[in-house]
Amino acid sequence: MIPPSILHCTKPPKFEVGYQSGKDNLIIQNETYRFLSTSWLQADLCSAGTLEITAHGEVAGSEEPILLAALNGQVLNTQPFNQERTWKLNVSEPGRLILGYFNDYTLTDVRIATLSSFWFSGPTCHVLPQIDVPAAGGKWYPAANVATLVNGLALTAVPCGPGQLTFTLVGREGNRAFPQLIIVQAGEVLGKPISRAQLQTVSLTVSALPITITITNPYYQTLADRNLIVTRLKFSPR
Incomplete structure (x- = not known):
């Protein structure tokens, strides 16, 4: 007592x-x-x-x-x-x-995009780019080099210069559709990859400006x- x-x-x-x-x-x-x-x-x-x-x-x-x-x-x-x-x-x-x-x-039934193995390679540097994910939009696990996106808030990647950005992408289906992404740098659309259940590699030629990666068809339903x-x-x- x-x-x-x-x-x-x-x-x-x-x-x-x-x-x-x-x-x-x-x-x-x-x-x-x-x-x-x-x-x-x-x-x-x-x-x-x-x-x-x-x-x-x-x-x-x-x-x-x-x-x-x-x-x-x-x-x-x-x-x-x-x-x-x-x-x-x-x-x-x-x-x-x-x-x-x-x-x-x-x-829940939710679309989730998982991005991993980020790497940047350019004439001046070869490094993991700086990654930021808003707390309300997903998570970033620096030690594992893995990020998740679950809604329309953007992941931001900052290269250390011009060069090639690569990462792997896999999706979790929600309401019979996989997450679709849009990748933008300085107002220019660099790509619109559609995730799937199997890993795929995304490779982009980029400048030194920040890059945003966003789910364009977010879906979340509590069952x-x-x-x-x-x-x-x-x-x-x-």
Whole structure:
């Protein structure tokens, strides 16, 4: 049990975000708690009592969202939710209570272009070009020399001079179509490669100016998404 001296009790208890796996994965608004991915709430309780939890779930993957309750690091109980109902949880002693959502599930259909093995070769330098991918548009993994693009935001490659830029391209199909790219430098279209399931090599003659690579037919559709929505938390001490 956590010593009462280090608990931060309020009446009524204040439930706050204890952990979330990503930004806005647990949203608190007007005493409603939306668990959109792996996350948990926590509150300090200075007495035993009963916690009434009213919640409903959004079922996906043939499974209901499950709320787990733990006190001082020990699991008290778990409860699945589909239609809205109230769960009365017995809290046997004071301590830190955690309400966690851990069985998240999401199924998406998305077009992804994966670009790798970037290399630049020119009369003055032979090097990996400088690569930048906006966080909202994909990811860049410098150690692996791999970039992914998932929407209409552009990857930027900066050569160290004029010469030849090469990279490999592979695509993930979404809605029965593969990502199509457009490659532009100084307003000039250098290429419009269409990705496919097999690796292909793209080679371009370029100047020293920045190059943008963009998906022209982005597609993202959520097919299934399991979530848990808690609409009421009422603690009655005893």
